[in-house]
Amino acid sequence: MRAVTVHDGKLEVTEVPLPEPGPGQLRLRVTRAGICGSDLHVRHAADASADVAAEVGYPDFMRREHRVVMGHEFTGTVDAYGPGCLRRWRPGQPVVSLPLIRHGDEIHMTGLSAKAPGAYAEYVLVAEDLTMPVPAGVDPDLAALTEPLAVAHHAVRRGEVARGDTAVVIGCGPIGLAVILMLKALGVREVVASDFTERRRELARACGADVVVDPAVQSPWADLGLVTSAPELFGTGLTALHALRKVRGLPWWTVVSAARRLGAGPRGAVVFECVGLPGVIEDIVTHAPFRSRVVVVGVCMQPDTFRPTMASNKEIDLRFSFCYDPAEFHDTLQLIARRRIDPRPLLTGVVGLDGVAGAFDQLAEADQHAKILVDPFREVSS
Template identity: 60%
Template structure:
């Protein structure tokens, strides 16, 4: 079969042996595959990422000297079952799958391991237990975006945006746009989007952002109604004094119980929930320095370099810092149905489609934020 191979940071189309599904696996004919920012990073930073993932307990991430087929955002049709499968779907059924396979006890990330070739190819292997049929006649183009949209859903759930809180998305690349879409799909009333690129700001509006900001001209931190958010430590301290004065003025009131009830109901001051979707050094510290007190920062962008923050500043502002990765099978399933039911529209993310021969040029084009967001690969396209 034909596939795009990455080796020593170079991409080329080659004929490679057709894959054979193992126990509990099935073979898909690839219908569409998305080019992910992780692929762009892995192309040039594979060894650094492999060292990091090895420290976290996964030692099979691709190395630059290996020949690897990228592609972990895909939709395909069932072509062949391996041994030990339940054969849940007829041949030709459109499906999506979590990009992870298991051989014995060895687990591999599809498209990011030399042991699990991905979907920049005519065919790809998936695990039957991790596969889901595409419902409601959903198009292959939209179904292929289940994976990146599931990353966004997981980030939004980890963000735990409360009623009355504002969500601020810093960076409107593909993952930032997906986060905006999921925030609106899950009922968040006010979503602020910030990006220097006019093209990406326009896409953020299409994804449902309520306020769109060019940070070169306007601060995202002052672009929305502030409500009860606190900007300075003295504001928080004065709020404490004012509250105690009122409570202690009520005779025999057990004021400490009021604090306990307020904490249990979430009726205490809180800042916005901020989604960092840029992934370059310095952004997290900039957010910590600029965000209101008591903000929650969800780090979705993948920074591939060492970074520095000032913990004391985050402590003084009591910033809640959370890092997120991936999704679970339930979130993947939920995302697929959100898209299929029309509650999330991934169409604004798709800005181009290429065949296998166009992948190298697509990688170059994706380096320009004013040109593209998400490019899909159609292996049948000549």
């Protein structure tokens, strides 16, 4: 079969063996595969990613010297079953799957390991247990976005965002746009989006952002109505205490404790760092409102620094988000099917296998495209 492989940073269309499903596996005929921002990073920084993966117990992450079929965002139709499967779906049934597969006792990351070829190919192997049917009426272009939207779903859950919170999304690339979509789908009333690129700001508006700013012109932290200085933070407490102590005999400390349990008091923004470049975390810690929760979703491949004393003084919560669980993946698919979320603004192009290398180059420019999909059976790219 035809597939796109990467070796030493070079992408090329090659002929590779048709994969045969093993125990508990099925083979999909790939309908669409999404090009992920992490694929762009890993293409040139595979060894750094592999080193980190090895430190957390996964020694088989792809390296530059390997020849790998990438592609971990995908949808396809059931083509063949391996031994031991329950054969839950008929041949031709559209499905999506989490990009993990078991070979014996080992679990591998589909599209990110030489041991688990991905979906920049005509066919891909998946685990039957991790596969889910695509509800009727869901276009393959949208089904293929289940995986990146599940990443956003998990990030939003990591932020513990309430509807009344102010959410600030820094960086409106594909993952930032996905976070915006998920925030609005979950009912968050005020979403501020910030990006230097005009095209991405347009896409942020299309995805539902309530306020969109060019940080070169306007600060995303302006006019949020949240605490931005230490005197303001202390003054809030002093003013409340002054009012309470005017009431004779009132156990003010009990009132304050009860109010704290109910969530009263200054709250910051919930900030999503979706850039993944050195210096962004420090900039957010410095300028975000006091008591903000910062969820780092962007993948920074270089060492970075920030000032812990600034984060401490402002009581900033710093959290990191990486993946999702199977329930979040399933819930995301249902949000798409029920039209609670409309990810069509993310889709900016479709290419065949011959167009993958050019699509990688276009996405690296970051000025026009958000999500480019791969149709392995498409002969002419567009």
